Amino acid sequence: MIDENTLSFISESREMIDEVEPYLIELGQSSIESGEVNPETTNLIFRLFHSVKGTAGFLGFNVVVKVTHEAETLLDLVRNDQAKMGHTNTDLLCRTCDLVGLLLNQIETTESDTGLEAEAESIIKELEQRILVGKGKIPDTSPPEPIDRKKNTIQTKTDNIQKENDSAEQGIEEFDLKMLISPEMLQRFTEESDEQLEQVESALLDLENDPEDNELILEAFRGLHSFKGNCGFTGFSKLEKLSHKTETILEAIKSGKAKAESETIQSLLHMVDVFRQAIAGISLNGTEEIENMPLLEDFMDDIIASFKNADPIALSQPIVEKPKIEQEEALFLLRKSQPPPRVEKSTLKTTTEKKIQKPKPPAQAKSRSIVRQDIRVDLTKLDSLINLVGELVIAEAMVTRNPDLKGYEFENFERSSSHLNKIVRDIQDMTLSVRMIPVAGIFRKMIRLVHDLSTKAGKKIELKLLGEDTEIDKTVSELIADPLVHLVRNSIDHGIEPPQERTAIGKKATGELLLEAKHEGGEIWIVISDDGRGLNREKILQKAFEKGLIQDDSINMSDQEVFELIFQPGFSTADKITDVSGRGVGMDVVKKNIEKIKGHIDIHSKPGQGLKMILRIPLTLAIIDGMLVRVGKAQYTIPLLSIRESIQVEEDKITTTMDGQELVQVRNELIPVVRLYELHNIVPDSKNLHEGLLVIVEYRDESAGILIDEIIGEQQAVIKGLSNYVGNIQGISGCTIMGDGEISLILDTGGLIKKAQSRVAA
Amino acid sequence: MSEEIEVLNEDLYDDGEDTMKDRYFTFQVGKEEYGIEIMYVIEVIGIQKITEVPDMPVFVKGVINLRGQVIPVMDVRSRFGMEERQYDERTCIVVVTIKDSAIGLLVDMVSDVIDIPETNVDPPPKISRKPGSRFIKGLGKIDNQVKILLDVQKLLYDEELEQIASVAE
Structure with missing residues (x-):
């Protein structure tokens, strides 16, 4: 019943609160014992509270926001050594965590964080008092009353609205939409809606820069109109109602009754967000849920009324607007954090796994240069697919180069196997590119x-x-x-x-x-x-x-x-x-x-x-073009981008400084030689510079010549990180698995140059 | 702090893996048989080509390609401070997973999976000259034989490697 944002908020916040408590206690103890607080721990706690506050703010759980905000302020004082993390503060913060826990329970059952005002108020008062103490102001027992009262009234106001909201929703729930509409229809509806909303949004954004462009108004209008129609058809009456009101505003602009002022566009954009969220909720659990529905309706009505009165600014508008913008901003942070939980969820719930969504549907708007058709796939599936393809390549090589075939000539077999080989390469290239997405999205x-x-x-x-x-x-x-x-x-x-x-x-x-x-x-x-x-x-x-x-x-x-x-x-x-x-x-x-x-x-x-x-x-896991080189038995991949040239050195071009650093003269430049085999402790074919090859690599302004035995060839390499267990190695940026299944380390030219330098210095 | 978390992790493992309790995967290194808790073991593979990685402690031999996954391989012999020897057809790589990363253990030969009830496990010897003794979790007695039970956590993460990890970070 609860929409996915709230759900993930609840579970994330619970985890965070659980995480905070031990840290709090540790902090309190160390502070009492040694009088010092560990800044790292304080920061950690601070961050956790901060995250809870941010998401709660976006979702409109004001009580949670208030409580966490105060806790945060107190922690800030602790961090700056203005307040001591004594018994009182530790205890208070722990109780704050308890309260947040209770609030989360409340949210889970009733979808709102109301009902615990008294507890919240007392905690907030205590926190405020401690903050005043920390700031060195008089630690009197009278906290600033007027501020409290003000917050209180705002609080109760929104509470009422939320209560109304709840009761309205319960009425809807009785009428089971799922009876009439098949899951396929719902899915199509959400997909289409996403596209339409995208269209509306981009048109609106463009409109702001060019308010006179009728074409853009029409485009936004068309998108919204189709959206409204779909909502009505699918039976989401609340969405239909709201979109109708939004449409009326656009209509007014279209017919010239109102101007496309940025304030109006702002409100329209906000509505698009509301719709989007509602659609996300629908795609997840099939029910339409809109927060603050009455408030939104009033909001729309006010704007429409303002047009009719030819009075450009409705009285109530600024009041409603203010918190909205902040919400919108929070929305960005939230949107970022959304995709990962969504993927996780799809691995857990089989019901949602089948769902195919179009996160960034193709947009018709002229400013969108990149047109994409996407499908959401579980990342773990993708990873196993990539691994399987890797296996396929190896298996293919094992079949076509099977030692049993040695000495025979099969014309047909040769032909089919080379065909197979080509297809396998294509599959490999294609799969590797699947994980990569353009940065356009972010x-x-x-x-x-x-x-x-x-x-x-x-x-x-x-x-x-x-x-x-x-x-x-x-x-x-x-x-x-x-x-x-x-x-x-x-x-x-x-x-x-x-x-x-x-x-x-x-x-x-x-x-x-x-x-x-x-x-x-x-x-x-x-x-x-x-x-x-x-x-x-x-x-x-x-x-x-x-x-x-x-x-x-x-x-x-x-x-x-x-x-x-x-x-x-x-x-x-x-x-x-x-x-x-x-x-x-x-x-x-x-x-x-x-x-x-x-x-x-x-x-x-x-x-x-x-x-x-x-x-x-x-480039973790990115694909690079690399040059495969051999030193003794080891094969390394050097990123092609960092290679300037490969040369064979003549003996008279080598200068050795007194500290043993060799320099090779290439045209007018003196380039230091890096003997890779020395750095990596392996046995090369030859230690003589003129018998091997020098690959001249560049990193920023520095260059170096890496001594190798042989160049094997160029290849596309998927970078894999070396295991966490191994950690970072200077001069190695990762490894890649070659066609024959062997692993080749990828050289990090920058790190390698540094490593060689520090070696000479030592 | 990190110690606390590790202890916590171990507790979690123990609780969740009731069916695997007291089961040990045993293998041979040198003359003795060693056992590790079965829940850590993912699979056993034959010896394969190991790609050397620079700047590793001696006992980390390099990395292997396990069906597209790159995993490091530790030579248990050299981890114990024993003399290294040539790998043969009996040499195996036991793939274990701990802290979400898979690691291969190079052993002379794998033996069996056996049950050793807790009551048959003696604490590690207090006096020991061998450098490897710090990995011993207990001594399991079964049918007149003694299996040396290893602490996988310590085997993989003790001392040197932690230093490497911290340098890398």
Whole structure:
């Protein structure tokens, strides 16, 4: 009955709360015993609370949000050593966890977090009091009453609405839709709806830039109209009602009664989100559930009324609007986190497994350059398919090159086996490409985020996307989605200046935000750059010093080192803390996520000119073109991208320095020689430079000549990570399984150069 | 902290694997027979080509391709500090899984799957000169024979490897 977002919220939050408790206790104990708190643990607890709060906020569980927000604030004080993690605080936070647990139970049974206000209120009061104590304000027993009362009234108001909502839903449930509509119909309905909503959304977004374009209004209208029709036909009356109201608004715009102001479009976009969510709910459990239905209806009616009165701003509109925008923002974070649980679910529930969804249906809108037809497949199935294909290749080789055939000549057999060989290669190529998806998927989501955030912040921003068709592994794409949201948000929040400020210093009023994906020397680079303020070295240093992250003698730190500081947990140069940013959790999460996929972040910034962040992600599981080389018995794959040339060395071109480093003169350049066999402790065919081959590789500005025995050939290689057990090895980026089933290590040229250098230095 | 979690994991395993309780997979290394809890064992494969990986401790011989999965292989002999010997047709790779990663154990020869009730298991010897003794979990007595029961967790993750892991991270 509960929609999937809520369900995954409940289970995730439960896990987090379970996780928090032991940490809390540990923290309390260590604090009592030694008077010190472990910053790592505090951060961990903080993050967990933060995540619960974020999702709860999006789903509208306000009590949970309030409670976790207060807990978070208290923890922040603990982290900054302003509050002690004594008995009182530990106990209080543990009780907070208990309360959140109770609230989650409540949500699971009644779909709302109401009914425990008294408990919540008392905990919140206690927390607030502790926060005041921590801040050094008078620890009096009278907490700020007015704030409380205000929150209280808002609370009860939404509670009522939710209660109404509940009772309305119960009425619907009695009428069993499933009796009339077959699962196939439902499935088609959800698929089509997704497409239609996509169409509406893209038309609306374009419309905002070009409010006069009638064609776009018509397109949005058509999409919505078909959607409404489908809803009505399938019997989802609430959706039909809402979409009808939305349509009325569009109708008004179409007929010129109203203008396509950005505020109106904003509301329409919000409705699209509501529909989408409802559709997701339907596809999962077949029932239509819309949160805050009466509120939405009122909201729509108000807008329509405002058109009729020819009064552009309805009175109630701003009130309703405000929390909405925040919700929308939270939605982005949530959307990112959605796909993984969905996949998990499909492995658990056989009923949902059959469901085929089109997550990114083809869009007719002219701005969409990439047209895709997708089907959702369980990742584990895909992985086993890839493994099976690998086996197939090996089996094929075993048959066609069977030793029993030696000495015979079968003309027909030869012909069929070469045919088989070709097909197997094709299958292999095809399967390998299946796991790869273009970054367009995550890039596109930024359009909406940038749109919403810039509107909210009152800034004009032009978003440019480059290299959308760069393909990255599915898992990697999931892991970089969140960091990307954080970075884009930071650029908009802190980087790009408001229009007035920009024009004042001679920049274009419209800020520029660029997202680019590209392959770069065996890595994938995701570049996020803006032309805003850039990072303020002095401010960072000052903050870091205040927080005790650095010592006084930090003047000598390089820019890169200084910028790295922003990834420290709790670091924020923002002066005020809001719900969205400023606590310094974001960048910490960005770094953690990128490190998870063994990536790095480069920061380039010029004060006043902008900030450029490069997420450098290794090509785990990506396919590369590699050159297969042999050293003794070992076969290595060198990424073709990093190879400049291969040469045979003449003896008189070699210079040896006194520390034993050999240099080879290639044209006008002196290139250091890396003897791979020495680094890897293997026996080569020949140790003489002129008898082997030198593969000249480049990494950024450095180059080196790797000594090998023989080049075997070029091949496409699927990069596999070496086992976790083995860990990272400098100079090796992974391995690949070759056609004959053998494993070839893939050389990481950058790491190899470093390794060779450190060896010479030692 | 990490120790706590490991202990917790072990508890979980024990609870969930009632049917496999007290069952041991035994193999031979040198003259003695060793046993590991059966729940860790996934499969046994013959010796195959091992691709050497640089910068590994001596007892990690490299990686093998197990139907598309790349798994590291540990030579149990050299892990015990025994002298290495040529692999022959009896040499086997016992694939075990722990902490979600599969690892191959190179042993001289596999023996059997046997039940050793807890009551027949003696604690490890207190005085020992062999470097391998720290992997011993207990000594199982069965039909006048003694099987040395190994702690798989320690066998795979003790000391050196943890250092490697931490350097890598």
